[in-house]
Amino acid sequence: MSKRSKAAAERSKIEAEKMRLAGATDEEIRAELGGVRSTTWRWLQDTGPIDWAALRQEELGPARKAFVEMIVGIADRVLDGSLPEETASTWKGLMDQILRIIPMEAPKRVESKSTRININADPTTMGLYSRFLHECRNLMPEQMEEVFLFMRSLPRHEVDVTPPPRRALPAGEVVQDFIDGVGE
Numbered sequence: 001m002s003k004r005s006k007a008a009a010e011r012s013k014i015e016a017e018k019m020r021l022a023g024a025t026d027e028e029i030r031a032e033l034g035g036v037r038s039t040t041w042r043w044l045q046d047t048g049p050i051d052w053a054a055l056r057q058e059e060l061g062p063a064r065k066a067f068v069e070m071i072v073g074i075a076d077r078v079l080d081g082s083l084p085e086e087t088a089s090t091w092k093g094l095m096d097q098i099l100r101i102i103p104m105e106a107p108k109r110v111e112s113k114s115t116r117i118n119i120n121a122d123p124t125t126m127g128l129y130s131r132f133l134h135e136c137r138n139l140m141p142e143q144m145e146e147v148f149l150f151m152r153s154l155p156r157h158e159v160d161v162t163p164p165p166r167r168a169l170p171a172g173e174v175v176q177d178f179i180d181g182v183g184e
Contacts, residue, residue, distance in 0.1 A: 016043040 012033050019029045030040045075095075078088045123131045136144060 013043045016040060020044055 012035070015033055016029050019032065024032070026037070026040055026044070029044075030037065033040070033043075035043075074083070074091060077083045078091050081088075083091070121134065123134050126134060136147065139147065
């Protein structure tokens with residue numbers, strides 16, 4: 001079995017056919033392309049379709065990698081919301097069509113219960129953070145800036161967070177020191 005790649009064999013086959021059409025003999029083809037008599041004969045007898053995929057495999061490798069990187073980049077932009085809504089919607093539709101042709105096992109979506117918000121929930125029963133998220137869920141970024149501006153304009157109430165003073169022990173009461181077992 002030859003160590004040559006299928007792409008190299010296809011290239012040699014095409015060269016052999018070109019040389020034959022130019023009037024070269026089998027010996028001249030063998031001398032130019034290398035190989036033995038049976039290989040040259042096989043190149044010239046095999047007039048079937050050229051395996052373009054094998055022929056272009058080496059050249060297509062970098063292009064395929066770049067294409068996959070581009071696809072992943074666009075998918076990341078769809079997920080982080082940096083694409084316009086219409087473009088993202090078109091992208092999602094395209095991916096749905098591709099998945100119909102090439103079914104793939106998508107990873108199971110894991111939802112954290114702490115991030116799920118029921119849109120039919122009563123906001124007045126939610127905690128402050130959840131309610132804020134619920135109330136702002138459909139606002140555009142420009143509107144969120146207005147919300148933040150309004151929030152900054154609200155008066156602040158200083159809350160005293162210093163702990164209360166410790167109470168003094170009644171005279172004669174002993175406290176056991178649990179670290180070294182000595183009473184005070």
